[in-house]
Amino acid sequence: MRTPLVIIGALLLPVALTLSAAVSAVLLAGHGACPGPSRPHVPGARILAMSVVGHPDGMGGRALITGVPAFCDVTIVLTHPPLRDRVRIEVWLPRSTWNGRFQATGGGAFAAGEFERALVPAVRRGYAAASTDAGVPGRPGGPPVWALRRDRTVNEGLLANFAYRSVHDMSRIGKQVVAGFYGRPPAYSYFTGCSTGGRQGLIEAQRYPGDFDGILAAAPAADWNRLTLAQFWPQVVMNEAGVYPTACEFAAFNRAAIAACDGDDGRRDGIIGRPDACRFDPGQLVGTSVRCHGRTIRISRADADIVRRIWAGPTTRAGKRLWYGLPRGASFSWLAGTTKPLLGARRGAPLPVAADWIRDFLLRQPHADVSTIGYAEFERLFDESQARYDAVIGSDNPDLSAFRAAGGKMITWHGLADPVIFPQGTVDYRRRVESAMGGAAATDRFYRVFLAPGVGHCSGGSGPVPTDPLAALVDWVEHGRAPDTLPAATGAHPNISGDLCRYPQQAAADRHCH
Template identity: 45%
Template sequence: MSRTRVRRWLVGFLALVVAMTTVWVATPGAASASRRVACADLAQVRLPEVSSASAELDTDGEAAGMTGLPEFCRVVLTVVPQIGIEVWLPTGTYNRRFEAVGGGGYAGAISYPALANALRSGYATASTDTGHQVRDGSFALGPDGRLNQQLITDFASRSLIELTLTAKTLIRAFYGRPAEFSYWNGCSTGGRQGLMLAQRLPGAYDGILSGAPAINWDRFIPAELWPQVVMRQELGAPIAACKLTAATEAAVARCDRNDGVVDGVLDDPRRCDFDPRSLIGQATPCGAFTAADAGVIQAIWDGPRTTGGRSLWYGLTPGTPLNALAGPVPFPIAENHIRFWVEQNPQFDWKTLDYAGFERDFRASQRLFNDVIGTDDPDLSRFRASGGRLLIWHGWADPLIFPQGSIDYYQRVLDRTHRVGDFARLFLAPGVGHCGGGSGPNTFDMFGTLVNWVEHRSAPDRIIASTVENGQVVRTRPLCAYPGAARYDGRGDPNSAASFDCS
């Protein structure tokens, strides 16, 4: 580990120790660790780097557009230069646990729905806007045309550390004692945030749930633009939507039996050997499938390549809907990343990128942003030593973040730590999209599984996922701890999880 990372960890660790052991109030003398601070007085708690604070008791069941809320103390903070943080502290419904919640995309806003869900379940909870108040990637570029390293760092990591330290201090002040257990819960950007905390602030959380984590940010984000570059270079325009659908449906039809049962879901798309060239000449509502169409589909599945043909990153898996990245316009986060972060030119037009230009920008993204936001350090030894538990999950049919990236990271953690299953496990959800949805069984309780693992030391080997239609469960299937995968036993009800083994 570099000296910079060691120094960063030491600073965060020492700050955490201070935050967890001492509460200072802006009244004469220091407050006892057992003294409870009234809600209105929480605004006076001295918190490093906080430039403004307010606190009020919410008793009407509504806040920030959320309804059905129990009574709670709402603390609103600003950490210099402009990191927004909210900490919600339930009164009579408190379960003595802390659940910090993550954001999505480029963040830029407090995650109020996630805060409300955590609060309703009795958790003290907190969220951050990550240091900017815009929802696109333009915050990374300053008025002078240069990267705003402060805001980028705040977005990538500092806001998460500040959220953790301030929330833990306020919890101790308000309840007179620290939370008995602390959890992180996030998906997509929130999943990346959880892994950043495991890597940069080990010991802060007893359990971290990291869904569809946006790690490998410096590579997977530019890789999201690859389908657009390929279509423009090979076809001159986006491929017709019905041809994308035809390729996806044909891949599922070809490989559906690989897991022993035909159910419209690919349990492991890596095992699918469908060749889109078999569609050449097939009629579709948007014209005959051409050789050029087949080449584009295969390139999207293969993922970005150098001009010499070497792989740069992963592609979308066969059976995954392609329209999100290969639709008529680029995915905004990827386009913003190239324009503001890499080219550093608000007027840059991605359409000017040929294969060589894409490779150049891909390499530049790695060089500029891996250290700050790659979030792919496999050394989780300090998190493991702290007793933390990490649960990662990813949908196999994620149309935005390539699930192979999560597998790649987990495998590197395994190579580094060896007995990784004793503190970290990965679950892949067949047919499930980005943070949910999709054609596979997509209803499951990952957070409850994590809590059970942390508090009862019950390490999960399989998690039951359900397909719910009209309020009724019509199918169940086990999600298996990686590298296991569900296999039908050939005898039982194919719609019952009891008929599947993890192998």
């Protein structure tokens, strides 16, 4: 979900060469020639077009991307009859620096792939790499303009592309293109992604366990049909209260929580190391004053109650928990955003992904006003999202026996101050996998989770961020060395460092995992 994201660089106007099934060709571009691999075969799909473009060192005309070795870009467009979709897949192939591996990459928010943003670092490291748009136009952070047909019914075919089909197609096509280009298949195949990409990684292990030798599924947006509603919960709480605190007021509660719970893990480092154990009561701030934008604001009981409900997470009106809430210490700005127009009162500013899921897939009205949704309607929408979409995009099946049998290895890491995807959802999934797969020790043989105190969504925050989790995955897959820790570092607070511990272990005051 990573919202908003900036795509690095600008696309060249493609110099395309359409290839027939039986003819290979050579296209001269820049200073090199790229041999055209044979057209791949994808069961259930039909190839519409295939082109090859060569890029010399430095990416040629892509001026904002530098330091990339010479590579060939194979672009394939396919469709899934009778859907009439147009799925674009790009496979970047290093000319002389290939490390023998294939890396498929994931997307963010409603975008199934990130192309340059993901492919540039992969090619720099010698991987043949691929990305796909799943046939759903848009960009990370943009609305799902593909969601509804003209008759306002949900486009189930494109939703299936986005939910699970596209990465499987990319895996099959990517490996065929690699084998045709280099004359041999990749020795190992990997998938990497965070957020939506993390969800794609989990669903690959669940639905297509033989696609990849290793999967790096960071901060996964699993339980999508519940998660997106839970992301909207802070707006519902404010709608019901009729109170919309400013970001400055919300920040005061986080500062107080950090001050109260910083030492719970035995270290005083400005980070809540165990948000689930933090018992700070927001009611303690009632009546205190904070300075916001040159004026003094007194914290009200309504403010404290809003924060308490946001931290607790969504419930039914009867008090049954529906999903997890924002962890203490995570920024409120993404999910509990508010705005003040020039005329009128302050109002909510929901996370676009959450609001768009409700508008397009539940209400089926792209321009619906969601600012009036209260507890009763929220509960109804939550139930509908579960009933209609769990089988398509739930992405939370804990039975990974086929993935284990195929020899796959998977690593998930998740920031404990993630303001968009709740880390307790990842912990919940790991616990359910343990129950299904024979316990913690049996699960650790093929699936390991690492939690990052103080880290935000996929990166950032105050805590140490994993420096190279893919290297740890490669070492596990290719050499059998399962990681007990992930090296991590931070630029925000240079005095804070330390490796991430394998779940359920946590770093103590001595910085060792216990």
